[in-house]
Amino acid sequence: MAGPLDGVKVLELGIWVAVPSAAVVLADWGADVIKIEAPEGDPLRGLAATGLVPFQPEVNPAFQLDNRGKRSIVLDLRRPEGRATAHALVSRVDVFLSNLRPQKLVALGMDYATLRAVNERLVYAGLTGYGTAGPERERAAFDYAAFWARAGIMASLGEPEGPPPTQRPGMGDHMTGLGLAGAVAAALYARGRTGLGQEISTSLLRNGMWMLGSDLQAAVTTGYCHTPGGRRAAPNPLFNFYRTRDDRWIHLIMLQPDRHWASFCRAIAREELLRDARFESAIAHGADGNRAKPGAV
Numbered sequence: 001m002a003g004p005l006d007g008v009k010v011l012e013l014g015i016w017v018a019v020p021s022a023a024v025v026l027a028d029w030g031a032d033v034i035k036i037e038a039p040e041g042d043p044l045r046g047l048a049a050t051g052l053v054p055f056q057p058e059v060n061p062a063f064q065l066d067n068r069g070k071r072s073i074v075l076d077l078r079r080p081e082g083r084a085t086a087h088a089l090v091s092r093v094d095v096f097l098s099n100l101r102p103q104k105l106v107a108l109g110m111d112y113a114t115l116r117a118v119n120e121r122l123v124y125a126g127l128t129g130y131g132t133a134g135p136e137r138e139r140a141a142f143d144y145a146a147f148w149a150r151a152g153i154m155a156s157l158g159e160p161e162g163p164p165p166t167q168r169p170g171m172g173d174h175m176t177g178l179g180l181a182g183a184v185a186a187a188l189y190a191r192g193r194t195g196l197g198q199e200i201s202t203s204l205l206r207n208g209m210w211m212l213g214s215d216l217q218a219a220v221t222t223g224y225c226h227t228p229g230g231r232r233a234a235p236n237p238l239f240n241f242y243r244t245r246d247d248r249w250i251h252l253i254m255l256q257p258d259r260h261w262a263s264f265c266r267a268i269a270r271e272e273l274l275r276d277a278r279f280e281s282a283i284a285h286g287a288d289g290n291r292a293k294p295g296a297v
Contacts, residue, residue: 011090026181034072123184143170143204
């Protein structure tokens, strides 16, 4: 069965995870994706050497995840013949994606101005760490830094007495890649109406801030700035996590405590709690700022 992007041709000049993950989503949607790699190869091919995953000969789960369904070509874009081949490919594709830094793309002849002259219908998608303007536009970035730490996600999580939480590999990259794939689809839709391509861009920092958008909007509109208080500062005891007697954890996700309190008591076979004035007060006034102690339910 043909996908929604069947017939769309994509050229990827991406390394590590974020842009390759965007391109693989386009491939999942039916696009024909060609990946350009330098003679040294995408550094993600050597991920096991970083110690993030166990070494297994001939197996690289991270590279396979974000590069399945693609064709590939090795080009040395530092050489004129490599650039000529790349430009010939650009003239025949619909989309170009890259997460190389802007100055590097200029040096390789793969910047938007150069490629637009080759193909004015091209949708050119660029990803950076910190944006395309300002003093950090050329700064290298990983999702651990630009997305997780710099956007404020790491500082907003965790227990107050504990260390800052770490993230698992590719969390920010994959979220950003999915957003970039959606932007490409929107640009292709616009091209279908106007006949013109365009340049689109996003950054790891922007996507991290979007992930934290609820907190940022609250800070902008009300002045309230969230700081991690941990499970002992949860205003709603039915939206919190608890350790069970058999040393497992459960997370209650009931955003309307008054609505769910009776059902919860029945579910845990503790209906006598419905007549306990302590818990009636905690549920009724939790939204007003009174803080219930974990373990109360």
